[in-house]
Amino acid sequence: xxxxILTIGDEILIGQVVNTNAxxxxxxxxxxxxxxxxxxxxxxxxxxxxxGLDQACAVAGLVIATGGLGxxxxxxxxxxxxxxxxxxxxxxxxxxxxxxxxxxxxxxPWGPAAGEQAMVPAGAVVLPNRYGTAPxxxxxxxxxxxxxxxxxxxxxxxxxxxxxxxIVSERMNREPGGAAIFHRTLRTTGISESSLSTLIGAPDSIxxxxxxxxxxxxxxVRLRLDAVGPGPEAERRLDAAERMIREKAGRHxxxxxxxxxxxxxxxxxxxxxxxxxxxxxxxxxxxSRKITSVPGSSRYFLGGVVAYSDALKESLLGVPRPTxxxxxxxxxxxxxxxxSGIRAAAGxxxxxxxxxxxxxxxxxxxxxxGLVWIACADSRGAVAVRQTYGEGRDRVVERATFSALELVxxxxxxxx
Amino acid sequence: xxxxILTIGDEILIGQVVNTNAxxxxxxxxxxxxxxxxxxxxxxxxxxxxxGLDQACAVAGLVIATGGLGxxxxxxxxxxxxxxxxxxxxxxxxxxxxxxxxxxxxxxPWGPAAGEQAMVPAGAVVLPNRYGTAPxxxxxxxxxxxxxxxxxxxxxxxxxxxxxxxIVSERMNREPGGAAIFHRTLRTTGISESSLSTLIGAPDSIxxxxxxxxxxxxxxVRLRLDAVGPGPEAERRLDAAERMIREKAGRHxxxxxxxxxxxxxxxxxxxxxxxxxxxxxxxxxxxSRKITSVPGSSRYFLGGVVAYSDALKESLLGVPRPTxxxxxxxxxxxxxxxxSGIRAAAGxxxxxxxxxxxxxxxxxxxxxxGLVWIACADSRGAVAVRQTYGEGRDRVVERATFSALELVxxxxxxxx
Numbered sequence: 001x002x003x004x005i006l007t008i009g010d011e012i013l014i015g016q017v018v019n020t021n022a023x024x025x026x027x028x029x030x031x032x033x034x035x036x037x038x039x040x041x042x043x044x045x046x047x048x049x050x051x052g053l054d055q056a057c058a059v060a061g062l063v064i065a066t067g068g069l070g071x072x073x074x075x076x077x078x079x080x081x082x083x084x085x086x087x088x089x090x091x092x093x094x095x096x097x098x099x100x101x102x103x104x105x106x107x108x109p110w111g112p113a114a115g116e117q118a119m120v121p122a123g124a125v126v127l128p129n130r131y132g133t134a135p136x137x138x139x140x141x142x143x144x145x146x147x148x149x150x151x152x153x154x155x156x157x158x159x160x161x162x163x164x165x166x167i168v169s170e171r172m173n174r175e176p177g178g179a180a181i182f183h184r185t186l187r188t189t190g191i192s193e194s195s196l197s198t199l200i201g202a203p204d205s206i207x208x209x210x211x212x213x214x215x216x217x218x219x220x221v222r223l224r225l226d227a228v229g230p231g232p233e234a235e236r237r238l239d240a241a242e243r244m245i246r247e248k249a250g251r252h253x254x255x256x257x258x259x260x261x262x263x264x265x266x267x268x269x270x271x272x273x274x275x276x277x278x279x280x281x282x283x284x285x286x287x288s289r290k291i292t293s294v295p296g297s298s299r300y301f302l303g304g305v306v307a308y309s310d311a312l313k314e315s316l317l318g319v320p321r322p323t324x325x326x327x328x329x330x331x332x333x334x335x336x337x338x339x340s341g342i343r344a345a346a347g348x349x350x351x352x353x354x355x356x357x358x359x360x361x362x363x364x365x366x367x368x369x370g371l372v373w374i375a376c377a378d379s380r381g382a383v384a385v386r387q388t389y390g391e392g393r394d395r396v397v398e399r400a401t402f403s404a405l406e407l408v409x410x411x412x413x414x415x416x
Numbered sequence: 417x418x419x420x421i422l423t424i425g426d427e428i429l430i431g432q433v434v435n436t437n438a439x440x441x442x443x444x445x446x447x448x449x450x451x452x453x454x455x456x457x458x459x460x461x462x463x464x465x466x467x468g469l470d471q472a473c474a475v476a477g478l479v480i481a482t483g484g485l486g487x488x489x490x491x492x493x494x495x496x497x498x499x500x501x502x503x504x505x506x507x508x509x510x511x512x513x514x515x516x517x518x519x520x521x522x523x524x525p526w527g528p529a530a531g532e533q534a535m536v537p538a539g540a541v542v543l544p545n546r547y548g549t550a551p552x553x554x555x556x557x558x559x560x561x562x563x564x565x566x567x568x569x570x571x572x573x574x575x576x577x578x579x580x581x582x583i584v585s586e587r588m589n590r591e592p593g594g595a596a597i598f599h600r601t602l603r604t605t606g607i608s609e610s611s612l613s614t615l616i617g618a619p620d621s622i623x624x625x626x627x628x629x630x631x632x633x634x635x636x637v638r639l640r641l642d643a644v645g646p647g648p649e650a651e652r653r654l655d656a657a658e659r660m661i662r663e664k665a666g667r668h669x670x671x672x673x674x675x676x677x678x679x680x681x682x683x684x685x686x687x688x689x690x691x692x693x694x695x696x697x698x699x700x701x702x703x704s705r706k707i708t709s710v711p712g713s714s715r716y717f718l719g720g721v722v723a724y725s726d727a728l729k730e731s732l733l734g735v736p737r738p739t740x741x742x743x744x745x746x747x748x749x750x751x752x753x754x755x756s757g758i759r760a761a762a763g764x765x766x767x768x769x770x771x772x773x774x775x776x777x778x779x780x781x782x783x784x785x786g787l788v789w790i791a792c793a794d795s796r797g798a799v800a801v802r803q804t805y806g807e808g809r810d811r812v813v814e815r816a817t818f819s820a821l822e823l824v825x826x827x828x829x830x831x832x
Contacts, residue, residue, distance in 0.1 A: 013452040014599065015443030016631055016640060019435050022457075027431030036429040037464070039457035041438075048453070055471060183430060194487050194529045203489045213460065213490045215427050216568060224427065278701075278722070284708030285694075285701030288722040292700030295776050295809055297724075304722040305732070306694070306704040312719040312762060316732060346728060360711050388522065392547060393711055395570050 001171055003029050004056040005039045008049060008067035008077050009151055012041050021066050021156055028160060032168050033180025033229055034062065044068050049080035057144050062171075064164070067151030069134035071113035078121070081148055085141055087121040092135075095126050099133045127163040131155045136163065145171075180229035184238045186245060188252040189220030189261065189406050196221055199249045209234075210241040218395060219261065219402040220254075251415060254406070261405045262290045268412045269300040269350075276408070277346035278304035279317050279338040281329065282356040282372060286401040302346045307338070317341035328367070330355050335373035336382045343377045350411070351377040352404050356387075358396045372400040376407045383411070417587055419445050420472040421455045424465060424483035424493050425567055428457045437482050437572055444576055448584050449596030449645060450478065460484050465496035473560050478587075480580070483567030485550035487529035494537070497564055501557055503537040508551075511542055515549045543579040547571045552579065561587075596645035600654045602661060604668040605636030605677070605822050612637055615665045625650075626657040634811060635677070635818045636670075670825060677821045678706045684828045685716040685766075692824070693762035694720035695733050695754040697745065698772040698788060702817040718762040723754070733757035744783070746771050751789035752798045759793045766827070767793040768820050772803075774812045788816040792823045799827070 005025050011017040022039045029036055037059050042052040049068070056063040068077030082089055096118040103110060117133040120126055127136035127149070134150040136159040147164055149156045172180055188196060193216045206212045215222040225241050227234040246253065255264050269276055278287045288304035291297055305316045310329055313319040318341040319334055327333040335355050343351030356372025363369035369391055375384040387403055389396045409415075421441050427433040438455045445452055453475050458468040465484070472479040484493030498505055512534040519526055533549040536542055543552035543565070550566040552575040563580055565572045588596055604612060609630050616639075622628045631638040641657050643650040662669065671680050685692055694703045704720035707713055721732045726745055729735040734757040735750055743749040751771050759767030772788025779785035785807055791800040803819055805812045825831075 011629070011631065012439075013442055013455060014446035015439040015441065016638070018439040019455070023428075023431040023434040025431070026429055030430035037458070038468070039429060039435070039455075041455035042453070051475075052454070059467075183432075185432070192524065194524075194527065197488050197529070198527075211490075213426060214486065214488045215432070216486060218570070222432075224432070226426075280701075283705075284713075284717075285696075285704030285720060285722065288701030289699075289705050289813075292722075292724065292774075293810065293813075297700075298778075301700075302725045303728040303732070304701060306701065306708075306720040306722070308708065308714055308717050308719045309762075316719070316721070316761065345732065346725075358708075362714075390522070390547060392570050392574075394709065395547065397705075397709075 001034060001062055001175060002037045002060040003034050003062040003064060004037055004060040005029075006052050006056045006063055006065040007039065007041045007151075008044060008052070008065060009041070010043045012067075013043055021151065021153060024153070024157055025064050025066065025160060028165055029064070029168065030181070030183060032165060033172050033182060033231070034168060035181050044076055046076050046080045046083070049077060050084055053081065053084045053146070057146070061144055062168070063144065063146045064149065065146065066149040066156050069148070069150040071117055071133065077148065078119070081139070081146065082121040085121065085139055085146075087123060087139070089119040090122045091115075091118055092120050092126055095120065095135055098128065102133060127159045129155050130158050130162075138167070180231065180234070182227050182229060182231065182234040182238060184225045184242060185257055186223040186225070186242065186253050187220060187255045187259070187261075188223065188249065189254055189402065191221065191249070191252045193221050196223075196249060196252065200245060201248070205244070207237060207240040207244060209237045212241070218398045254409060261402060261409065263294050265405050265409050265412070266291065266294045266297055266300065268409065270296075272412065274349040274412075275300050275302050275346075276350045276352065277302045277342045277348035278404075279342035279351060279353040280304060280306050281308060281313070281338070281354060282358045283354045283397050283400050283404070284308070284358075286397050287352065287354060287404050290401055290405065302348050305342055305345070313338065317345065330357055330367050330371060330373060332373055332375075332384045332386065335375035335384045336377070339375035339377035339382050339384075349378060350408060352408050354400050354404050356396065356400060358393045359391055360393060370396050372396065372403075374400065374404050374407055376404075376411050378411060383407075417450060417478050417591060418453045418476040419450045419478040419480060420453055420476040421445075422468050422472045422479055422481040423455065423457045423567075424460060424468070424481060425457070426459045428483075429459055437567060437569060440569070440573055441480050441482065441576060444581055445480070445584065446597070446599055448581060449588050449598050449647070450584060451597055460490050460492055462492050462496045462499070465493060466500055469497070469500045469562070473562070477560055478584070479560065479562045480565065481562065482565040482572050485564070485566040487533055487549065493564065494535070497555070497562065498537040501537065501555055501562075503539060503555070505535040506538045507531075507534055508536050508542055511536065511551055514544065518549060543575045545571050546574050546578075554583070596647065596650075598643050598645060598647065598650040598654060600641045600658060601673055602639040602641070602658065602669050603636060603671045603675075603677075604639065604665065605670055605818065607637065607665070607668045609637050612639075612665060612668065616661060617664070621660070623653060623656040623660060625653045628657070634814050667831060670822070677818060677825065679710050681821050681825050681828070682707065682710045682713055682716065684825065686712075688828065690765040690828075691716050691718050691762075692766045692768065693718045693758045693764035694820075695758035695767060695769040696720060696722050697724060697729070697754070697770060698774045699770045699813050699816050699820070700724070700774075702813050703768065703770060703820050706817055706821065718764050721758055721761070729754065733761065746773055746783050746787060746789060748789055748791075748800045748802065751791035751800045752793070755791035755793035755798050755800075765794060766824060767798075768824050770816050770820050772812065772816060774809045775807055776809060786812050788812065788819075790816065790820050790823055792820075792827050794827060799823075
């Protein structure tokens with residue numbers, strides 16, 4: 001059973017809202033082993049929705065549509081779906097009572113819009129909405145299953161989790177073996193996509209039955225392994241592929257699955273009972289922000305200083321004026337002094353620092369935009385690395401932030 | 417000229433990556449007045465890409481495709497597009513030199529993967545990529561324009577901005593009048609969607625020919641005005657609608673279009689010749705990070721302190737120990753002392769501070785998760801505001817960051 005996700009809404013087309021609903025549905029379907037063929041987005045318009053349904057039903061046996069089920073005049077999805085399948089809208093008494101109870105619990109009077117919400121295409125199975133008045137529903141026709149869900153994310157997610165996934169899982173279990181696809185992700189950093197590809201070897205060096213995809217981003221390259229089911233057999237093949245990749249590129253792997261680098265670093269600090277503090281210049285608070293995005297980070301994060309001006313580098317971090325004068329703010333010497341300085345000022349076990357030129361201006365031939373020095377100080381002393389990231393202010397900050405965390409991880413694990 | 421956006425990548429289908437690229441492209445096309453018919457996502461697979469191109473070209477005269485142009489074996493977009501149009505891949509000498517220079521500036525050796533990156537479909541126009549080796553390109557065939565861009569967001573965004581939008585705008589200017597749709601966005605903050613709707617009045621109070629949509633988010637409510645062209649006439653109608661809204665809700669508007677609050681605050685600081693410094697607790701560096709995301713912010717941003725521990729609130733910010741002992745770290749008194757403390761420590765004209773409970777743990781009945789005190793100190797003294805944001809660690813940080821910037825804006829403009 002293949003799936004197509006059909007999201008409906010003008011606000012998605014014009015980029016005013018990012019399509020997180022498609023991401024949620026895709027992730028959950030993939031988790032249930034359902035191959036996803038396509039995501040389609042069309043506007044809130046009868047003819048466009050009919051066209052989208054046509055495209056979707058031509059490709060897949062399962063269509064999950066979302067959006068345009070609300071009570072206002074621009075919500076036309078329900079009527080368009082009914083028209084597509086030649087069904088009339090009928091009042092559902094159970095749904096009617098449920099909506100009445102929901103409205104009265106919120107002190108909202110019953111009105112014509114509510115009556116409209118209690119209608120569904122004749123023969124559709126209603127999927128209850130715990131958080132709102134727009135019901136989800138399922139229509140089965142000629143081997144195709146069309147699920148229609150509201151577009152408000154929390155409502156869609158609740159119906160997807162409580163009603164749709166049980167139906168989907170039950171179907172997948174009845175599929176002839178081998179139809180489901182299973183995924184695993186290995187996260188790497190500090191190595192380019194092409195170097196990683198060379199290290200791992202030709203595609204045919206991957207164990208049979210496993211597909212390997214490279215997913216580059218500013219923070220590193222994720223390796224995604226896909227294997228076709230049945231489940232236990234797919235897991236065995238994914239294990240074999242992961243072992244092979246770990247043998248060849250293990251030192252570049254920092255996590256599997258969804259775990260972020262800041263959470264890996266946080267786990268290492270907490271398990272060793274160490275504390276950390278940050279001294280940032282060009283990253284402007286981004287390293288501190290990343291570390292504190294992890295719940296419970298107050299156990300190991302003491303604080304940080306964002307020292308944009310040289311005066312603050314001296315007064316709060318104790319960088320010696322002669323160091324700044326001789327080498328400049330963007331230098332190995334200043335980075336080392338910043339890392340040691342914040343470690344001392346905060347009384348932390350580890351100090352990490354960044355200083356560089358994020359751009360777009362401020363570069364020179366010797367110190368171009370994108371040059372960043374990153375340092376880490378601990379009880380054994382301090383080390384610094386030099387990075388050149390090229391142009392793009394946000395890019396430079398994001399990459400430098402990631403490199404700072406990676407430097408701490410390597411220092412904590414005694415990797416080179 | 418209608419457009420379809422075709423995003424290519426297994427990672428989007430399975431929800432591993434949210435489709436922000438489609439959002440960016442959609443927003444920019446909409447900004448140029450191009451009606452967007454559909455967004456299609458297919459996987460990294462030759463046959464699927466051919467099918468996606470078929471669907472896209474059937475619907476629109478402009479197709480913007482993105483993703484799958486990298487150097488590894490799972491990047492198949494370029495070959496699939498060439499096959500779709502019956503074109504062979506040819507080496508582009510100019511592109512070859514550009515890639516060689518980029519690699520050598522990063523100390524990466526030239527290899528077969530790089531040679532592959534220098535190939536484009538015969539007759540395609542190359543769109544230079546400033547940040548990476550994968551070029552964008554355009555193919556024109558039988559009235560259809562197909563633009564192909566890399567999937568790495570910063571690379572896609574740069575090529576879209578520098579090369580694609582000028583082409584698109586030029587085409588739209590040649591369109592017969594009335595086909596284009598024009599949008600204008602007014603950004604508000606500190607007021608709920610329903611209060612704003614009451615303030616503005618019934619839909620029929622909007623000047624004729626303009627559609628108004630409310631778009632709530634964590635940072636405030638955006639108002640989108642849509643008017644159908646021709647351009648000058650649509651602009652006049654949008655002007656009239658904007659004037660009406662400004663009369664009724666002007667004090668809640670902080671910007672129009674794309675301008676972010678941090679950039680508005682930066683403009684105000686620069687124009688008044690004032691400097692700022694931040695003292696953050698629960699926001700963990702997010703306020704400093706937002707302020708420094710604006711190019712040129714080093715003119716007015718001196719630095720900041722992230723004081724997670726009470727010890728750092730005392731030592732770096734000079735918050736008196738009795739204040740912390742009597743009122744706690746999350747209190748009006750501590751927020752005021754932090755704002756005044758960072759102002760003094762950094763020698764800045766303005767000090768801004770945040771202290772609160774981001775959660776998920778750490779809340780009490782009197783000080784629940786989501787409680788944040790925000791303060792601003794300047795030559796006239798210091799003020800503090802109390803906010804309650806409810807649960808969700810990232811939500812709390814994002815909303816508190818926004819409120820801190822808004823407090824500075826109001827202080828700078830002497831609004832209440």
